Amino acid sequence: MGILPPKIGVALVGYGYWGPNLARNLVESGDLRLTTLCDSAERRRAAFARKHPGIDVASDFDHVLLNPKVEAVVIATPPSTHYALVRRALEAGKHVLVEKPLARTESQARELVELARRLELTLMPGHTFLYSPSVNKVRDLIRDGTLGEPYFVTSSRMNLGNYQPDGVVCDLAPHDLSILLHWLEEPVVQVAATACSVFQSDVPETAFISLRFASGAAANVQISWLSPRKVRQMVVVGSKRMIQYEDTSADASVRVYDRGLEFDQPENFGEYRLTYRTGDMVAPRIEAAEPLALEMRDFARAIRTGEEPLSNARLGLEIVRAMDAASLSLRLNGAPVDVGVSKVGTGAGRPMRNGRRNGNGHSNGGDHQREGVGVIVPGRLGDLP
Numbered sequence: 001m002g003i004l005p006p007k008i009g010v011a012l013v014g015y016g017y018w019g020p021n022l023a024r025n026l027v028e029s030g031d032l033r034l035t036t037l038c039d040s041a042e043r044r045r046a047a048f049a050r051k052h053p054g055i056d057v058a059s060d061f062d063h064v065l066l067n068p069k070v071e072a073v074v075i076a077t078p079p080s081t082h083y084a085l086v087r088r089a090l091e092a093g094k095h096v097l098v099e100k101p102l103a104r105t106e107s108q109a110r111e112l113v114e115l116a117r118r119l120e121l122t123l124m125p126g127h128t129f130l131y132s133p134s135v136n137k138v139r140d141l142i143r144d145g146t147l148g149e150p151y152f153v154t155s156s157r158m159n160l161g162n163y164q165p166d167g168v169v170c171d172l173a174p175h176d177l178s179i180l181l182h183w184l185e186e187p188v189v190q191v192a193a194t195a196c197s198v199f200q201s202d203v204p205e206t207a208f209i210s211l212r213f214a215s216g217a218a219a220n221v222q223i224s225w226l227s228p229r230k231v232r233q234m235v236v237v238g239s240k241r242m243i244q245y246e247d248t249s250a251d252a253s254v255r256v257y258d259r260g261l262e263f264d265q266p267e268n269f270g271e272y273r274l275t276y277r278t279g280d281m282v283a284p285r286i287e288a289a290e291p292l293a294l295e296m297r298d299f300a301r302a303i304r305t306g307e308e309p310l311s312n313a314r315l316g317l318e319i320v321r322a323m324d325a326a327s328l329s330l331r332l333n334g335a336p337v338d339v340g341v342s343k344v345g346t347g348a349g350r351p352m353r354n355g356r357r358n359g360n361g362h363s364n365g366g367d368h369q370r371e372g373v374g375v376i377v378p379g380r381l382g383d384l385p
Protein backbone atom coordinates (compact mmCIF):
# COMPACT_ATOMS: atom_id res chain seq x y z
CA MET A 1 0.00 0.00 0.00
CA GLY A 2 1.36 3.45 -0.93
CA ILE A 3 1.84 6.32 1.51
CA LEU A 4 -1.34 8.34 1.91
CA PRO A 5 -1.02 12.07 1.15
CA PRO A 6 -1.39 14.33 4.21
CA LYS A 7 -4.92 15.53 4.89
CA ILE A 8 -5.82 19.01 3.66
CA GLY A 9 -6.47 21.48 6.50
CA VAL A 10 -9.96 22.97 6.26
CA ALA A 11 -11.90 25.69 8.11
CA LEU A 12 -15.68 25.43 8.12
CA VAL A 13 -17.45 28.80 8.11
CA GLY A 14 -21.06 28.73 9.31
CA TYR A 15 -22.55 26.23 11.74
CA GLY A 16 -26.27 26.94 11.42
CA TYR A 17 -28.79 24.50 9.92
CA TRP A 18 -26.55 22.95 7.23
CA GLY A 19 -23.08 23.41 8.77
CA PRO A 20 -23.37 20.40 11.16
CA ASN A 21 -23.77 18.03 8.17
CA LEU A 22 -20.61 19.44 6.62
CA ALA A 23 -18.76 19.29 9.96
CA ARG A 24 -19.63 15.60 10.39
CA ASN A 25 -18.46 14.76 6.88
CA LEU A 26 -15.25 16.77 7.30
CA VAL A 27 -14.46 14.99 10.56
CA GLU A 28 -15.08 11.61 8.92
CA SER A 29 -13.15 12.48 5.73
CA GLY A 30 -10.02 10.54 4.87
CA ASP A 31 -8.75 13.45 2.76
CA LEU A 32 -9.65 16.59 4.71
CA ARG A 33 -8.91 17.61 8.30
CA LEU A 34 -11.26 20.06 10.03
CA THR A 35 -8.87 22.44 11.82
CA THR A 36 -11.21 25.33 12.65
CA LEU A 37 -14.87 26.24 12.90
CA CYS A 38 -15.72 29.88 12.31
CA ASP A 39 -19.15 31.30 13.14
CA SER A 40 -20.02 34.87 14.06
CA ALA A 41 -22.70 33.66 16.52
CA GLU A 42 -21.45 32.68 19.97
CA ARG A 43 -24.34 30.24 20.42
CA ARG A 44 -23.40 28.33 17.28
CA ARG A 45 -19.70 28.20 18.23
CA ALA A 46 -20.71 26.77 21.61
CA ALA A 47 -22.92 24.14 19.92
CA PHE A 48 -19.99 23.09 17.73
CA ALA A 49 -17.53 22.95 20.66
CA ARG A 50 -19.87 20.63 22.59
CA LYS A 51 -20.10 18.27 19.63
CA HIS A 52 -16.46 18.45 18.47
CA PRO A 53 -14.22 19.17 21.48
CA GLY A 54 -10.57 19.75 20.61
CA ILE A 55 -11.18 21.56 17.29
CA ASP A 56 -10.41 25.30 17.25
CA VAL A 57 -13.32 27.74 17.13
CA ALA A 58 -13.12 31.33 15.89
CA SER A 59 -15.46 34.27 15.38
CA ASP A 60 -13.40 36.31 12.93
CA PHE A 61 -13.15 35.04 9.34
CA ASP A 62 -10.13 37.20 8.44
CA HIS A 63 -8.25 35.83 11.43
CA VAL A 64 -8.96 32.27 10.20
CA LEU A 65 -7.57 33.17 6.77
CA LEU A 66 -4.22 34.13 8.36
CA ASN A 67 -3.74 30.57 9.68
CA PRO A 68 -1.29 28.72 7.38
CA LYS A 69 -2.71 25.35 8.50
CA VAL A 70 -5.97 26.34 6.81
CA GLU A 71 -5.45 25.43 3.16
CA ALA A 72 -9.13 25.45 2.19
CA VAL A 73 -12.41 26.84 3.50
CA VAL A 74 -15.91 25.38 3.34
CA ILE A 75 -18.49 28.16 3.49
CA ALA A 76 -22.01 27.47 4.80
CA THR A 77 -23.28 30.95 5.57
CA PRO A 78 -26.41 32.63 4.08
CA PRO A 79 -26.27 33.25 0.29
CA SER A 80 -26.05 37.05 0.68
CA THR A 81 -22.61 36.61 2.33
CA HIS A 82 -21.11 34.19 -0.21
CA TYR A 83 -19.57 36.65 -2.65
CA ALA A 84 -17.61 38.64 -0.05
CA LEU A 85 -16.43 35.59 1.91
CA VAL A 86 -15.40 33.60 -1.18
CA ARG A 87 -13.54 36.56 -2.57
CA ARG A 88 -11.61 37.15 0.64
CA ALA A 89 -10.74 33.45 0.93
CA LEU A 90 -9.46 33.24 -2.65
CA GLU A 91 -7.43 36.43 -2.20
CA ALA A 92 -5.88 34.83 0.89
CA GLY A 93 -4.81 31.87 -1.29
CA LYS A 94 -7.36 29.33 0.03
CA HIS A 95 -9.28 26.77 -2.00
CA VAL A 96 -13.04 27.20 -1.54
CA LEU A 97 -16.09 25.00 -1.36
CA VAL A 98 -19.07 27.32 -1.02
CA GLU A 99 -22.60 26.16 -0.42
CA LYS A 100 -25.15 26.83 -3.15
CA PRO A 101 -25.69 29.28 -4.73
CA LEU A 102 -22.17 30.38 -5.71
CA ALA A 103 -23.23 34.04 -5.45
CA ARG A 104 -26.38 36.16 -5.62
CA THR A 105 -25.84 37.65 -9.09
CA GLU A 106 -24.28 36.62 -12.36
CA SER A 107 -21.70 39.41 -12.28
CA GLN A 108 -20.57 38.38 -8.77
CA ALA A 109 -20.36 34.72 -9.78
CA ARG A 110 -18.44 35.57 -12.94
CA GLU A 111 -15.94 37.63 -10.96
CA LEU A 112 -15.34 34.76 -8.51
CA VAL A 113 -14.89 32.22 -11.31
CA GLU A 114 -12.36 34.50 -12.99
CA LEU A 115 -10.50 35.18 -9.71
CA ALA A 116 -10.17 31.46 -8.91
CA ARG A 117 -8.95 30.75 -12.43
CA ARG A 118 -6.35 33.51 -12.26
CA LEU A 119 -5.08 32.42 -8.84
CA GLU A 120 -5.17 28.72 -9.85
CA LEU A 121 -7.31 27.79 -6.86
CA THR A 122 -10.20 25.33 -6.66
CA LEU A 123 -13.59 27.04 -6.42
CA MET A 124 -16.39 24.54 -5.98
CA PRO A 125 -20.07 25.36 -5.43
CA GLY A 126 -21.74 22.76 -3.20
CA HIS A 127 -24.34 21.32 -5.55
CA THR A 128 -24.77 18.19 -3.46
CA PHE A 129 -27.29 16.46 -5.73
CA LEU A 130 -24.60 15.94 -8.37
CA TYR A 131 -23.15 13.37 -5.96
CA SER A 132 -26.44 11.56 -5.35
CA PRO A 133 -26.25 7.96 -6.67
CA SER A 134 -29.94 8.18 -7.69
CA VAL A 135 -29.42 11.38 -9.67
CA ASN A 136 -26.42 9.81 -11.36
CA LYS A 137 -28.37 6.65 -12.18
CA VAL A 138 -30.91 8.81 -14.07
CA ARG A 139 -28.06 10.63 -15.82
CA ASP A 140 -26.62 7.23 -16.89
CA LEU A 141 -30.03 6.15 -18.24
CA ILE A 142 -30.21 9.35 -20.29
CA ARG A 143 -26.61 9.06 -21.51
CA ASP A 144 -26.81 5.40 -22.52
CA GLY A 145 -29.95 6.03 -24.58
CA THR A 146 -32.41 4.11 -22.36
CA LEU A 147 -34.65 7.19 -22.06
CA GLY A 148 -34.37 8.08 -25.73
CA GLU A 149 -34.63 11.72 -26.70
CA PRO A 150 -35.55 13.78 -23.60
CA TYR A 151 -38.76 15.73 -24.26
CA PHE A 152 -39.38 17.44 -20.93
CA VAL A 153 -38.87 17.23 -17.16
CA THR A 154 -41.31 18.09 -14.38
CA SER A 155 -40.06 18.71 -10.87
CA SER A 156 -41.76 19.24 -7.49
CA ARG A 157 -39.64 20.25 -4.51
CA MET A 158 -41.93 21.18 -1.67
CA ASN A 159 -42.21 20.95 2.10
CA LEU A 160 -43.10 23.08 5.12
CA GLY A 161 -39.75 24.79 4.69
CA ASN A 162 -37.43 27.05 6.62
CA TYR A 163 -38.53 30.66 5.83
CA GLN A 164 -35.48 32.70 4.73
CA PRO A 165 -35.08 36.33 3.59
CA ASP A 166 -33.53 35.31 0.25
CA GLY A 167 -36.77 33.63 -0.85
CA VAL A 168 -37.58 30.15 -2.11
CA VAL A 169 -35.98 30.60 -5.56
CA CYS A 170 -32.56 31.23 -4.03
CA ASP A 171 -33.05 28.39 -1.54
CA LEU A 172 -34.46 25.55 -3.65
CA ALA A 173 -34.08 26.34 -7.37
CA PRO A 174 -30.29 25.69 -7.36
CA HIS A 175 -31.06 22.03 -6.62
CA ASP A 176 -33.39 21.61 -9.61
CA LEU A 177 -31.14 23.62 -11.90
CA SER A 178 -28.04 21.63 -10.96
CA ILE A 179 -29.85 18.32 -11.56
CA LEU A 180 -31.37 19.48 -14.85
CA LEU A 181 -28.04 20.78 -16.20
CA HIS A 182 -26.37 17.55 -15.09
CA TRP A 183 -29.00 15.37 -16.77
CA LEU A 184 -29.57 17.28 -19.99
CA GLU A 185 -25.97 18.52 -20.42
CA GLU A 186 -26.95 21.64 -22.31
CA PRO A 187 -27.52 25.27 -21.34
CA VAL A 188 -30.75 26.93 -20.28
CA VAL A 189 -31.71 29.52 -22.90
CA GLN A 190 -34.99 30.85 -21.54
CA VAL A 191 -36.67 31.17 -18.16
CA ALA A 192 -40.16 32.27 -17.14
CA ALA A 193 -41.18 32.41 -13.49
CA THR A 194 -44.17 33.34 -11.39
CA ALA A 195 -44.39 33.22 -7.61
CA CYS A 196 -46.62 33.61 -4.57
CA SER A 197 -45.50 35.76 -1.66
CA VAL A 198 -48.02 35.29 1.13
CA PHE A 199 -46.27 37.09 4.01
CA GLN A 200 -43.81 39.62 2.52
CA SER A 201 -44.21 40.89 -1.03
CA ASP A 202 -40.54 40.45 -1.98
CA VAL A 203 -39.99 37.05 -0.31
CA PRO A 204 -41.74 34.35 -2.36
CA GLU A 205 -42.45 31.11 -0.53
CA THR A 206 -43.67 29.38 -3.70
CA ALA A 207 -42.47 29.67 -7.30
CA PHE A 208 -43.29 28.08 -10.64
CA ILE A 209 -40.39 28.15 -13.08
CA SER A 210 -40.48 27.15 -16.76
CA LEU A 211 -37.17 26.49 -18.46
CA ARG A 212 -36.28 26.00 -22.08
CA PHE A 213 -32.98 24.32 -23.01
CA ALA A 214 -30.83 24.89 -26.09
CA SER A 215 -32.21 21.87 -27.96
CA GLY A 216 -35.84 22.75 -27.20
CA ALA A 217 -36.26 20.36 -24.25
CA ALA A 218 -38.42 21.93 -21.54
CA ALA A 219 -38.64 21.72 -17.77
CA ASN A 220 -41.26 22.85 -15.30
CA VAL A 221 -40.17 23.29 -11.70
CA GLN A 222 -42.43 24.00 -8.73
CA ILE A 223 -40.76 24.86 -5.47
CA SER A 224 -42.43 25.75 -2.21
CA TRP A 225 -41.95 26.14 1.55
CA LEU A 226 -45.73 25.92 2.00
CA SER A 227 -46.67 22.31 1.55
CA PRO A 228 -48.21 19.81 3.98
CA ARG A 229 -45.61 17.13 3.31
CA LYS A 230 -42.18 16.74 1.80
CA VAL A 231 -42.23 16.11 -1.96
CA ARG A 232 -38.99 15.66 -3.94
CA GLN A 233 -40.05 14.24 -7.26
CA MET A 234 -38.80 14.65 -10.82
CA VAL A 235 -40.12 12.94 -13.94
CA VAL A 236 -38.20 12.84 -17.23
CA VAL A 237 -40.26 11.98 -20.27
CA GLY A 238 -38.33 10.71 -23.27
CA SER A 239 -39.01 9.11 -26.63
CA LYS A 240 -38.32 5.55 -25.36
CA ARG A 241 -38.98 5.60 -21.60
CA MET A 242 -40.26 7.72 -18.74
CA ILE A 243 -38.15 7.94 -15.57
CA GLN A 244 -39.34 8.98 -12.14
CA TYR A 245 -36.82 10.08 -9.51
CA GLU A 246 -38.17 10.42 -5.99
CA ASP A 247 -35.57 11.49 -3.46
CA THR A 248 -37.81 10.66 -0.48
CA SER A 249 -38.42 7.05 -1.58
CA ALA A 250 -36.55 4.56 0.61
CA ASP A 251 -36.31 1.59 -1.73
CA ALA A 252 -37.20 2.71 -5.27
CA SER A 253 -35.86 6.25 -5.76
CA VAL A 254 -35.56 5.65 -9.52
CA ARG A 255 -38.28 3.97 -11.54
CA VAL A 256 -38.00 3.38 -15.26
CA TYR A 257 -41.33 3.04 -17.06
CA ASP A 258 -41.54 1.50 -20.49
CA ARG A 259 -44.50 3.70 -21.28
CA GLY A 260 -45.24 6.21 -23.97
CA LEU A 261 -47.16 7.21 -26.99
CA GLU A 262 -46.21 6.44 -30.61
CA PHE A 263 -47.46 8.86 -33.21
CA ASP A 264 -47.59 7.67 -36.83
CA GLN A 265 -47.29 10.59 -39.22
CA PRO A 266 -50.49 10.59 -41.37
CA GLU A 267 -50.36 10.10 -45.13
CA ASN A 268 -53.32 12.42 -45.41
CA PHE A 269 -54.42 15.19 -43.10
CA GLY A 270 -56.41 13.80 -40.19
CA GLU A 271 -55.38 10.16 -40.65
CA TYR A 272 -52.89 10.02 -37.81
CA ARG A 273 -52.64 6.97 -35.54
CA LEU A 274 -51.65 6.82 -31.89
CA THR A 275 -50.34 3.70 -30.20
CA TYR A 276 -50.05 3.56 -26.42
CA ARG A 277 -47.13 1.60 -24.97
CA THR A 278 -47.71 0.38 -21.42
CA GLY A 279 -44.82 -1.95 -20.63
CA ASP A 280 -42.99 -2.84 -17.44
CA MET A 281 -41.69 -0.66 -14.64
CA VAL A 282 -38.16 -1.42 -13.41
CA ALA A 283 -36.59 0.02 -10.23
CA PRO A 284 -32.82 -0.34 -10.72
CA ARG A 285 -30.58 -1.07 -7.76
CA ILE A 286 -28.91 2.10 -6.51
CA GLU A 287 -25.68 1.98 -4.53
CA ALA A 288 -25.91 3.45 -1.02
CA ALA A 289 -23.55 6.38 -0.50
CA GLU A 290 -23.83 9.74 1.23
CA PRO A 291 -23.62 12.49 -1.40
CA LEU A 292 -21.87 14.93 0.96
CA ALA A 293 -19.07 12.42 1.64
CA LEU A 294 -18.56 12.00 -2.13
CA GLU A 295 -18.65 15.79 -2.54
CA MET A 296 -15.87 16.21 0.07
CA ARG A 297 -13.78 13.54 -1.65
CA ASP A 298 -14.18 15.33 -4.99
CA PHE A 299 -13.18 18.65 -3.38
CA ALA A 300 -9.97 17.08 -2.07
CA ARG A 301 -9.28 15.44 -5.45
CA ALA A 302 -9.73 18.76 -7.24
CA ILE A 303 -7.35 20.53 -4.83
CA ARG A 304 -4.71 17.82 -5.19
CA THR A 305 -4.89 17.39 -8.97
CA GLY A 306 -5.90 20.87 -10.12
CA GLU A 307 -8.70 19.24 -12.13
CA GLU A 308 -12.27 20.54 -12.04
CA PRO A 309 -14.62 18.96 -9.54
CA LEU A 310 -17.87 17.52 -10.90
CA SER A 311 -19.71 20.40 -9.21
CA ASN A 312 -17.54 23.05 -10.77
CA ALA A 313 -17.52 26.83 -10.73
CA ARG A 314 -18.70 27.15 -14.35
CA LEU A 315 -21.75 25.07 -13.50
CA GLY A 316 -22.30 27.30 -10.44
CA LEU A 317 -22.18 30.36 -12.70
CA GLU A 318 -24.63 28.78 -15.15
CA ILE A 319 -27.05 28.17 -12.28
CA VAL A 320 -26.75 31.76 -11.01
CA ARG A 321 -27.42 33.01 -14.57
CA ALA A 322 -30.64 31.02 -14.72
CA MET A 323 -31.62 32.25 -11.25
CA ASP A 324 -30.98 35.85 -12.33
CA ALA A 325 -33.26 35.23 -15.31
CA ALA A 326 -35.94 33.80 -13.00
CA SER A 327 -35.70 36.86 -10.73
CA LEU A 328 -36.07 39.20 -13.72
CA SER A 329 -39.02 37.21 -15.02
CA LEU A 330 -40.67 37.48 -11.59
CA ARG A 331 -40.30 41.26 -11.76
CA LEU A 332 -41.82 41.16 -15.27
CA ASN A 333 -44.89 39.21 -14.08
CA GLY A 334 -43.75 35.95 -15.62
CA ALA A 335 -42.56 37.18 -19.03
CA PRO A 336 -40.02 34.79 -20.60
CA VAL A 337 -36.43 36.01 -20.24
CA ASP A 338 -33.72 35.06 -22.68
CA VAL A 339 -30.65 33.79 -20.84
CA GLY A 340 -28.54 34.01 -23.99
CA VAL A 341 -26.60 31.16 -25.51
CA SER A 342 -24.03 30.14 -22.96
CA LYS A 343 -20.58 28.91 -23.68
CA VAL A 344 -20.50 27.51 -20.17
CA GLY A 345 -21.10 23.75 -19.94
CA THR A 346 -21.45 21.35 -17.05
CA GLY A 347 -17.87 20.26 -17.53
CA ALA A 348 -18.94 16.81 -18.61
CA GLY A 349 -18.30 17.63 -22.24
CA ARG A 350 -20.85 15.38 -23.92
CA PRO A 351 -21.75 16.61 -27.41
CA MET A 352 -25.23 17.92 -28.10
CA ARG A 353 -27.84 15.54 -29.41
CA ASN A 354 -28.89 16.69 -32.85
CA GLY A 355 -32.20 17.25 -34.43
CA ARG A 356 -34.44 17.64 -31.39
CA ARG A 357 -37.64 19.57 -31.85
CA ASN A 358 -37.71 23.01 -30.33
CA GLY A 359 -40.69 24.58 -28.61
CA ASN A 360 -42.49 25.28 -31.86
CA GLY A 361 -42.06 21.82 -33.30
CA HIS A 362 -39.28 22.81 -35.71
CA SER A 363 -35.94 21.10 -35.81
CA ASN A 364 -33.06 23.30 -34.76
CA GLY A 365 -30.39 20.82 -35.76
CA GLY A 366 -28.88 21.00 -32.29
CA ASP A 367 -26.96 24.15 -33.18
CA HIS A 368 -27.81 26.07 -29.97
CA GLN A 369 -29.87 28.64 -31.88
CA ARG A 370 -32.92 30.02 -30.16
CA GLU A 371 -34.81 30.51 -33.40
CA GLY A 372 -38.53 30.11 -32.83
CA VAL A 373 -38.37 29.92 -29.04
CA GLY A 374 -40.38 33.12 -28.76
CA VAL A 375 -38.33 35.64 -26.82
CA ILE A 376 -40.54 38.42 -25.51
CA VAL A 377 -38.19 40.48 -23.38
CA PRO A 378 -35.68 42.46 -25.43
CA GLY A 379 -32.05 42.15 -24.46
CA ARG A 380 -30.22 39.59 -22.45
CA LEU A 381 -29.35 39.34 -18.78
CA GLY A 382 -26.08 41.09 -19.48
CA ASP A 383 -28.16 44.21 -20.27
CA LEU A 384 -29.76 44.28 -16.83
CA PRO A 385 -29.59 47.65 -15.05
Ligand SMILES: NC(=O)c1ccc[n+]([C@@H]2O[C@H](COP(=O)([O-])OP(=O)(O)OC[C@H]3O[C@@H](n4cnc5c(N)ncnc54)[C@H](O)[C@@H]3O)[C@@H](O)[C@H]2O)c1
Nearest residue numbers: 014015016017018019039040041044076077079099100128
Ligand atom coordinates in the same frame (compact mmCIF):
# COMPACT_ATOMS: atom_id res chain seq x y z
N1 LIG B 1 -26.69 21.47 -0.09
C1 LIG B 1 -27.83 21.49 0.58
O1 LIG B 1 -28.65 20.57 0.44
C2 LIG B 1 -28.13 22.62 1.50
C3 LIG B 1 -29.17 22.51 2.44
C4 LIG B 1 -29.41 23.60 3.28
C5 LIG B 1 -28.66 24.76 3.17
N2 LIG B 1 -27.69 24.84 2.23
C6 LIG B 1 -26.88 26.05 2.07
O2 LIG B 1 -26.06 26.22 3.20
C7 LIG B 1 -25.85 27.60 3.46
C8 LIG B 1 -26.22 27.91 4.91
O3 LIG B 1 -27.60 27.67 5.08
P1 LIG B 1 -28.21 27.44 6.53
O4 LIG B 1 -29.62 27.06 6.31
O5 LIG B 1 -27.33 26.54 7.32
O6 LIG B 1 -28.12 28.93 7.14
P2 LIG B 1 -28.22 29.33 8.66
O7 LIG B 1 -28.67 30.75 8.69
O8 LIG B 1 -28.97 28.32 9.45
O9 LIG B 1 -26.71 29.26 9.19
C9 LIG B 1 -25.73 30.17 8.76
C10 LIG B 1 -24.64 30.29 9.83
O10 LIG B 1 -23.61 31.16 9.34
C11 LIG B 1 -23.22 32.05 10.37
N3 LIG B 1 -22.67 33.26 9.73
C12 LIG B 1 -23.33 34.18 9.00
N4 LIG B 1 -22.47 35.10 8.51
C13 LIG B 1 -21.23 34.75 8.95
C14 LIG B 1 -19.94 35.30 8.77
N5 LIG B 1 -19.74 36.41 8.05
N6 LIG B 1 -18.87 34.70 9.38
C15 LIG B 1 -19.07 33.58 10.11
N7 LIG B 1 -20.29 33.02 10.31
C16 LIG B 1 -21.36 33.58 9.73
C17 LIG B 1 -24.49 32.29 11.18
O11 LIG B 1 -24.17 32.72 12.51
C18 LIG B 1 -25.15 30.90 11.15
O12 LIG B 1 -24.74 30.10 12.24
C19 LIG B 1 -26.69 28.35 2.43
O13 LIG B 1 -25.86 28.72 1.35
C20 LIG B 1 -27.70 27.32 1.97
O14 LIG B 1 -28.14 27.56 0.66
C21 LIG B 1 -27.40 23.79 1.41
